[in-house]
Amino acid sequence: MSITVSLIVNGKAVTQTCLENTTLVELIREKLQLTGTHVGCDTSQCGACTVHMNGRAVKACTVLAVQAEGAEVVTIEGIGVADNLHPMQSAFKECHGLQCGFCTPGMIMAAIDLVNQKAELDDQSIRKGLEGNICRCTGYHNIVEAVGRAAARMRE
Amino acid sequence: MYEFTYHKPQTIKDAISLFAKADDGIYLAGGHTLIPAMKVRLRAPTDVIDLSALDGLSGIHEESGALVIGALTTHDAVATSEVVARAIPALNKLAAGIGDAQVRNRGTIGGSVANNDPAADYPAGLMALDATIRTDRREISVDDFFTAMFETALEEDELIRSVSFPIVESATYIKFPSPASRYATVGVFISRQGGQVRVAITGAAACVFRCTEMETALSNNFAEDALDSIQLNADDMNGDMHASAEYRAHLCVVMAKRAVASLL
Ligand SMILES: Cc1cc2nc3c(=O)[nH]c(=O)nc-3n(C[C@H](O)[C@H](O)[C@H](O)COP(=O)(O)OP(=O)(O)OC[C@H]3O[C@@H](n4cnc5c(N)ncnc54)[C@H](O)[C@@H]3O)c2cc1C
Ligand code: FES
Ligand code: FES
Numbered sequence: 001m002s003i004t005v006s007l008i009v010n011g012k013a014v015t016q017t018c019l020e021n022t023t024l025v026e027l028i029r030e031k032l033q034l035t036g037t038h039v040g041c042d043t044s045q046c047g048a049c050t051v052h053m054n055g056r057a058v059k060a061c062t063v064l065a066v067q068a069e070g071a072e073v074v075t076i077e078g079i080g081v082a083d084n085l086h087p088m089q090s091a092f093k094e095c096h097g098l099q100c101g102f103c104t105p106g107m108i109m110a111a112i113d114l115v116n117q118k119a120e121l122d123d124q125s126i127r128k129g130l131e132g133n134i135c136r137c138t139g140y141h142n143i144v145e146a147v148g149r150a151a152a153r154m155r156e
Numbered sequence: 157m158y159e160f161t162y163h164k165p166q167t168i169k170d171a172i173s174l175f176a177k178a179d180d181g182i183y184l185a186g187g188h189t190l191i192p193a194m195k196v197r198l199r200a201p202t203d204v205i206d207l208s209a210l211d212g213l214s215g216i217h218e219e220s221g222a223l224v225i226g227a228l229t230t231h232d233a234v235a236t237s238e239v240v241a242r243a244i245p246a247l248n249k250l251a252a253g254i255g256d257a258q259v260r261n262r263g264t265i266g267g268s269v270a271n272n273d274p275a276a277d278y279p280a281g282l283m284a285l286d287a288t289i290r291t292d293r294r295e296i297s298v299d300d301f302f303t304a305m306f307e308t309a310l311e312e313d314e315l316i317r318s319v320s321f322p323i324v325e326s327a328t329y330i331k332f333p334s335p336a337s338r339y340a341t342v343g344v345f346i347s348r349q350g351g352q353v354r355v356a357i358t359g360a361a362a363c364v365f366r367c368t369e370m371e372t373a374l375s376n377n378f379a380e381d382a383l384d385s386i387q388l389n390a391d392d393m394n395g396d397m398h399a400s401a402e403y404r405a406h407l408c409v410v411m412a413k414r415a416v417a418s419l420l
Binding site: 001003019020021023042043044045047050056057058059062063064066067069110113114117129130131132133 | 161164195196204255256
């Protein structure tokens with residue numbers, strides 16, 4: 001059976017019809033064609049699918065699309081554009097916080113929520129805060145540096 | 157994930173009657189156990205009954221010497237709650253150590269308690285704090301609640317409304333997390349109240365349990381070396397790719413000693 005879901009994605013109201021067993025990440029990628037949000041594991045481990053739902057980071061592979069009814073969802077496409085990057089995106093670029101880039105959209109969405117939630121961050125708390133995001137390339141060092149740099153700028 | 161019919165009732169009464177009408181209904185809270193289980197087809201309910209619109213199931217408050225946490229309260233809300241910090245800060249710590257930030261933003265105490273995963277954190281907190289589980293129809297003492305691996309005293313359609321924790325003099329939770337999921341390989345929760353000590357251990361065996369040997373030893377002498385002579389039987393422990401049964405038996409005592417040390 002199909003069900004209608006209405007939500008706000010990157011500031012725009014959208015209404016979609018989908019099967020009940022559609023996950024939020026499937027709605028975002030396949031119905032809305034916002035393919036910046038990735039699917040790494042589809043088993044709630046890797047965080048590549050992280051988006052903001054009502055302001056908080058969630059793994060969109062582990063949320064049903066119907067659970068996002070009425071919610072405000074922000075994806076990587078909603079935070080900045082190529083010539084006006086979000087401070088978190090700029091910091092990842094400057095610090096080489098990515099290699100293949102597969103984990104990056106999820107890392108950035110998780111890191112923005114982390115900075116919004118925690119008044120003070122050091123390397124250790126950044127690492128702890130990003131435990132839900134796996135990167136198979138960078139070794140994390142430059143990601144941690146990027147998040148620290150972005151945090152300082154976001155608080156200016 | 158197989159197909160199912162989705163419902164979002166507005167009242168507890170409606171939720172229960174939807175459950176009664178369904179062939180194979182299931183309640184949905186944060187979905188962070190249920191959705192992964194449905195994806196791998198370990199669960200294939202015909203009807204998913206979303207609890208998120210029900211009133212009065214989330215929130216944290218103090219009530220005549222107890223801390224009451226609504227079933228739909230997320231792990232993140234418990235981790236960061238000042239009410240919890242004033243009453244039982246060990247529960248802030250427990251909730252802050254569950255999974256990762258995204259899991260804590262969705263997962264709920266009610267879901268964790270109803271699921272009774274042998275490696276989940278909350279069951280240890282409930283056991284050691286002598287909590288009461290309040291459902292739509294009754295109050296259940298924790299000593300009668302966690303009955304076996306993934307089993308509880310809940311009836312099929314019974315809904316947890318909240319969990320009530322008596323406020324104790326001191327308590328702490330120490331876990332040895334699985335480095336991948338952060339579920340407890342072994343987690344030990346200790347509480348002290350009026351000379352009485354309760355020790356609950358999760359992750360180690362098929363179901364959370366109270367370690368009466370440790371409780372007696374610590375009630376007589378609340379010190380790390382009171383546990384020196386205690387050895388848990390590896391035959392009662394879980395052994396898997398994360399840790400052997402012998403290692404878990406050993407870890408129980410090590411984690412308990414660390415917990416005691418942190419309370420001295
Ligand atoms: C990557 C990952 C890591 C995790 N790490 C940990 C960890 O370190 N420690 C830990 O303890 N847990 C961990 N979890 C599990 C997490 O805490 C879950 O959120 C929790 O176990 C279930 O809560 P939920 O709200 O998501 O429940 P759901 O998945 O919605 O439901 C789980 C079960 O409980 C039932 N249920 C839910 N609410 C109620 C209610 N109010 N009354 C009656 N029945 C109800 C449902 O019907 C279902 O059977 C992890 C999960 C993931 C995905
Ligand atoms: S794709 Fe969602 S956590 Fe990996
Ligand atoms: S940059 Fe390749 S997975 Fe992180």
